[in-house]
Amino acid sequence: MLEMRWHSRAGQGAVTGAKGLADVVAKTGKEVQAFAFYGSAKRGAAMTAYNRIDDKPILNHEKFMRPDYVLVIDPALAYIADITANEKESTKYIITTHLPKEELINQIPKLKGKEVYVVDCIKISLDTIGRAIPNTPMLGALMKVSGMFDLEYFQNAMKSVLSKFPQKIIDANMAAIERAYNEVK
Amino acid sequence: MAEKYELQEVEVWDGNMAAAHAFRQAQIDVVAAYPITPSTPIVQNYSKFLADGYVDGEFVMVESEHSAMSACLAAGAAGGRVATATSSQGFALMVEVLYQASGMRVPVVLHVVNRALASPLNVNGDHSDMYLGRDAGWINLCSFNPQEAYDLTLMAFKIGEDLNVRLPVMVHQDGFISSHTAQNVRPLQDEDAYKFIGDYKEVDPMLDFSRPVTYGAQTEEDWHFEHKAKQHKALMESVSVIDDVFKEFEKLTGRKYNRVEKYMMDDAEVAIVALGTTVESAEVAAKELREKEGIKAGVVGLRVLRPFPLEELKDALKNVKAVACLDRSAPGGTLGMLFNEVSAAMYHSENRPVINNYIYGLGGRDMTIENLKEIFKEAKANADAGKLTTPLQQFSGLRGPKLAFF
Known part of the structure; x- marks a missing residue:
C-alpha cells in the first residue's frame, strides 16, 4: 500500500490532483482511493487531500494515515501546516517553493534530516497555465521522485483524464508536468 | 431518446458520482430534489446529465426536502419511476412524507448520504439520519463503499418496484467517507443496467383516468391497523425478492451480495x-x-x-x-x-x-x-x-x- 498526503489551500486543485492521480493509476490495473478533509472549507483555507494505492481492493476507510509521500502545493503551508504529522522514517517530502532546498530546510528545522525535494509549482503553473494551479506540476515532480511512471506514459494518461478541457489547456498542463519533472531537485 | 454515456470498464468515481450514474441508467421518470451536503453532487451530476442529453426524464427543482419527497410520491402515484437523494436535516424534513410513501406503497428510491443531525451543526458522516428513518416502513439497503453505492442503487429500483414488494427503498452510504472518496468502480454499460432493472410496472396509476383511484385515504380504528399489518407483512416478505435480485445481480456482474x-x-x-x-x-x-x-x-x-x-x-x-x-x-x-x-x-x-x-x-x-x-x-x-x-x-x-x- 502506497499512501500520500497533499497539503493545499482550497481552490488550488489538490482534490482534482489526487483524483487525477487515482484515475491514471487505476488505468494500470491498481486499486485506488482519493479523498480530502473538507470541514467548512472556504477558498484559501488550508486543507489536506489523500491518496491510497494498492494491488488489492482498498478496504481501509480510516482518515488516519502514515504517508509515504507528503506533497505541499502551497509555499506558505510548509511553514504553518503540520506537514510532518504522522510521518515515517521513510516519508518523502515534495514541497513547492521558490527557495533553494537548503534555505527552505534552514527555515523549517523540522525538515532537517528528511528526504526533501523542492520544485516551484506556483511559478511553473503561472508560466505555463497562466494561473496559480500547482496540482499538475506537483504530479510531474512526483513522477520524477517516485519513478511511478515515466514522463511520456504519465503525460499520455493525463491527456485522457483532462480530455474534457480545450486542447490549449491540455497542452499547457503537459508543459507544466514536463517542467516540474525536469526541475524538481 | 437519451444518449448513451461512454463508460470505461473501470471508472474512478466517488460514491456520489456512482449513485448519480445509477440514477441516470435507471431512466427515472421524475427526480425531484433539493440539494444538501454531502448528497448534493448526486442531484447536481444528475442535472448535468440531463442538460447534456443523457437523461429523458423530468428533473424538478423544489423548495425543500419535504416538497422533494412529496413530488416524488405524487409522481410515483401518478404512475412513474421516481427517485431522489438527501442527507441529514433534509432527511429529517422528509420524514413525514417517508411514512406516507410506504403507507401508500409507492416505490420511491431514496439515496441517503448519511450525515450527522444538528445540533451542533455538522456536515460530516454518521448514521443519525439512517436511524431516524429506520421505522418508516422502507426497505433499507446499506453500502460500504462507492461500488456498492452504485450496485445497490440499481438493485433498489428492481426490489422496490417488484409487484410482490411495492415498497419504497433507501440506499445508504457514508457521507464523505464513501460519498466523496473516489475509488475503482466497475459500472455496467447503460443498456445492461437498464435491462437488469427493467421497465417500470404501473400499479393503480392515477393518470389512468378510465380507472380512477385514491391514494392516502383516511382510515381510523376500523381499518388502519389492518393496513399497517399488511404493510409490515409486505416488508417482512420482501426478503425473498431481495435475495432473488441479489442472485440475479451476481449472475450479471459476479458481485455477490447477502442480507x-x-x-x-x-x-x-x-x-x-x-x-x-x-x-x-x-x-x-x-x-x-x-x-x-x-x-x-x-x-x-x-x-x-x-x-x-x-x-x-x-x-x-x-x-x-x-x-x-x-x-x-x-x-x-x-x-x-x-x-x-x-x-x-x-x-x-x-x-x-x-x-x-x-x-x-x-x-x-x-x-x-x-x-x-x-x-x-x-x-x-x-x-x-x-x-x-x-x-x-x-x-x-x-x-x-x-x-x-x-
Missing part, C-alpha cells in the same frame, strides 16, 4: 457487527489481529437493515463467544440500535455470546484501525472471561480519558 455479510466468520471467536464503511475497516483490523496476535476476529456487516435479518444474523453469530455492536449514532438515552437488535436476535439462539455496545464516529470522527483493534481486544477479554469485563456501553474514539464524556 448479512460475513468476513472471516467461519472460525471467529469474537466479532464486530457494524454498518457502512466501518465494516470494511473492521475487516482490515480483524485480518491484522489474526496475523499478528492470533485473535480469531471476524466481522458481520448488515447489508439490509430493514427488513431486519434476525435469522441470518443469528446464524452468522452462532459460534462466537463475544460480539461488539458498533453504532454510529447518538443513542439518545439508551443502548445503540445495533446492540438492541443483535441482542434480540441472540436471546433466542442456542449460542449466547457476551454482547457489548460502542458508540463511535459521531459527526465524522475518524474510526481508525487502532480503535477497531482495541474493540476486538476487549471482545476477546469478554470471550475469555465468559462475561462482561467492560461497561455495557462505551464511546470509542472520544477525546479524553475513557468514559470522561460526562
Whole structure:
C-alpha cells in the first residue's frame, strides 16, 4: 500500500490532483482511493487531500494515515501546516517553493534530516497555465521522485483524464508536468 | 431518446458520482430534489446529465426536502419511476412524507448520504439520519463503499418496484467517507443496467383516468391497523425478492451480495457487527489481529437493515463467544440500535455470546484501525472471561480519558 498526503489551500486543485492521480493509476490495473478533509472549507483555507494505492481492493476507510509521500502545493503551508504529522522514517517530502532546498530546510528545522525535494509549482503553473494551479506540476515532480511512471506514459494518461478541457489547456498542463519533472531537485 | 454515456470498464468515481450514474441508467421518470451536503453532487451530476442529453426524464427543482419527497410520491402515484437523494436535516424534513410513501406503497428510491443531525451543526458522516428513518416502513439497503453505492442503487429500483414488494427503498452510504472518496468502480454499460432493472410496472396509476383511484385515504380504528399489518407483512416478505435480485445481480456482474455479510466468520471467536464503511475497516483490523496476535476476529456487516435479518444474523453469530455492536449514532438515552437488535436476535439462539455496545464516529470522527483493534481486544477479554469485563456501553474514539464524556 502506497499512501500520500497533499497539503493545499482550497481552490488550488489538490482534490482534482489526487483524483487525477487515482484515475491514471487505476488505468494500470491498481486499486485506488482519493479523498480530502473538507470541514467548512472556504477558498484559501488550508486543507489536506489523500491518496491510497494498492494491488488489492482498498478496504481501509480510516482518515488516519502514515504517508509515504507528503506533497505541499502551497509555499506558505510548509511553514504553518503540520506537514510532518504522522510521518515515517521513510516519508518523502515534495514541497513547492521558490527557495533553494537548503534555505527552505534552514527555515523549517523540522525538515532537517528528511528526504526533501523542492520544485516551484506556483511559478511553473503561472508560466505555463497562466494561473496559480500547482496540482499538475506537483504530479510531474512526483513522477520524477517516485519513478511511478515515466514522463511520456504519465503525460499520455493525463491527456485522457483532462480530455474534457480545450486542447490549449491540455497542452499547457503537459508543459507544466514536463517542467516540474525536469526541475524538481 | 437519451444518449448513451461512454463508460470505461473501470471508472474512478466517488460514491456520489456512482449513485448519480445509477440514477441516470435507471431512466427515472421524475427526480425531484433539493440539494444538501454531502448528497448534493448526486442531484447536481444528475442535472448535468440531463442538460447534456443523457437523461429523458423530468428533473424538478423544489423548495425543500419535504416538497422533494412529496413530488416524488405524487409522481410515483401518478404512475412513474421516481427517485431522489438527501442527507441529514433534509432527511429529517422528509420524514413525514417517508411514512406516507410506504403507507401508500409507492416505490420511491431514496439515496441517503448519511450525515450527522444538528445540533451542533455538522456536515460530516454518521448514521443519525439512517436511524431516524429506520421505522418508516422502507426497505433499507446499506453500502460500504462507492461500488456498492452504485450496485445497490440499481438493485433498489428492481426490489422496490417488484409487484410482490411495492415498497419504497433507501440506499445508504457514508457521507464523505464513501460519498466523496473516489475509488475503482466497475459500472455496467447503460443498456445492461437498464435491462437488469427493467421497465417500470404501473400499479393503480392515477393518470389512468378510465380507472380512477385514491391514494392516502383516511382510515381510523376500523381499518388502519389492518393496513399497517399488511404493510409490515409486505416488508417482512420482501426478503425473498431481495435475495432473488441479489442472485440475479451476481449472475450479471459476479458481485455477490447477502442480507448479512460475513468476513472471516467461519472460525471467529469474537466479532464486530457494524454498518457502512466501518465494516470494511473492521475487516482490515480483524485480518491484522489474526496475523499478528492470533485473535480469531471476524466481522458481520448488515447489508439490509430493514427488513431486519434476525435469522441470518443469528446464524452468522452462532459460534462466537463475544460480539461488539458498533453504532454510529447518538443513542439518545439508551443502548445503540445495533446492540438492541443483535441482542434480540441472540436471546433466542442456542449460542449466547457476551454482547457489548460502542458508540463511535459521531459527526465524522475518524474510526481508525487502532480503535477497531482495541474493540476486538476487549471482545476477546469478554470471550475469555465468559462475561462482561467492560461497561455495557462505551464511546470509542472520544477525546479524553475513557468514559470522561460526562
